[in-house]
Amino acid sequence: MRLADNVYALLDLAHPIGVNAGFVVTDEGVVIIDTGWTHSSALTILGFIETAAPGKPIKWIILTEHHSDHIFGAHVFKARGAQIIAHRHTKEFLESKGKDYVEEMIKSRNKLWQEMATMPQGYDFGRTFFQKVELVLPDRTIDEIIDIHVGGEELRLIPTPGHLTGCISVYLPQRKILFAGDTIYSGYSPTTRFGDERLWREWIRSLERLKELEIEVIVPGHGPLCDKSEIEKNLKYLAKLLEDESNDDEKRQR
Numbered sequence: 636m637r638l639a640d641n642v643y644a645l646l647d648l649a650h651p652i653g654v655n656a657g658f659v660v661t662d663e664g665v666v667i668i669d670t671g672w673t674h675s676s677a678l679t680i681l682g683f684i685e686t687a688a689p690g691k692p693i694k695w696i697i698l699t700e701h702h703s704d705h706i707f708g709a710h711v712f713k714a715r716g717a718q719i720i721a722h723r724h725t726k727e728f729l730e731s732k733g734k735d736y737v738e739e740m741i742k743s744r745n746k747l748w749q750e751m752a753t754m755p756q757g758y759d760f761g762r763t764f765f766q767k768v769e770l771v772l773p774d775r776t777i778d779e780i781i782d783i784h785v786g787g788e789e790l791r792l793i794p795t796p797g798h799l800t801g802c803i804s805v806y807l808p809q810r811k812i813l814f815a816g817d818t819i820y821s822g823y824s825p826t827t828r829f830g831d832e833r834l835w836r837e838w839i840r841s842l843e844r845l846k847e848l849e850i851e852v853i854v855p856g857h858g859p860l861c862d863k864s865e866i867e868k869n870l871k872y873l874a875k876l877l878e879d880e881s882n883d884d885e886k887r888q889r
């Protein structure tokens with residue numbers, strides 16, 4: 636889907652759950668934001684890039700976090716000469732996991748899908764699903780706001796901890812477009828199970844900061860395109876979650 640002259644979003648890349656990605660075409664080359672969950676998803680993204688910007692090199696891959704649905708396609712673009720940029724915590728996580736991350740995902744998905752009875756016992760769907768995935772590490776890391784200027788385009792990388800400590804959002808000031816990664820969920824509740832109260836409070840601060848930006852379109856990590864009203868919904872959800880937690884703590888103390 637084309638959001639501006641040179642900015643594209645790929646929504647709901649089909650997996651059992653849909654995940655979003657996008658890319659920006661500049662005079663110097665293409666910048667990709669997130670890479671899908673599988674080798675085939677990455678090839679789908681690549682197909683759109685080759686159609687929208689034939690012959691352009693892929694310069695940068697920006698990973699908005701370390702979860703597999705955002706990063707498992709990265710090897711496809713890395714093999715074509717792209718450099719990967721991510722938060723320092725994303726690199727640390729991937730370094731500590733190494734190749735085990737892919738194996739773990741294969742095993743845990745097989746277990747989950749068998750429990751959900753979506754496939755026969757013993758069928759290694761995880762391996763089929765994640766075949767050809769190779770873990771690749773970021774070439775460059777950030778832990779504060781940085782602006783990347785590439786081929787006349789400005790991309791602002793903003794650390795937005797909350798869903799994970801290493802989340803980043805990508806803002807295009809010239810286009811008023813925000814690629815939020817899993818900092819913003821559109822159409823359903825944010826996934827909070829990877830954090831705790833401290834991180835959820837940081838998430839609220841991250842969303843408050845994003846609210847200050849001039850934004851016309853948000854590409855969330857999951858769900859349809861949205862605008863700032865979705866930020867309010869995410870904020871409300873997190874505030875309620877924190878309130879429920881503190882009520883629980885009070886009850887426990889009594």
Ligand SMILES: [Zn+2]
Nearest residue numbers: 700702798817
């Ligand atoms: Zn995630």
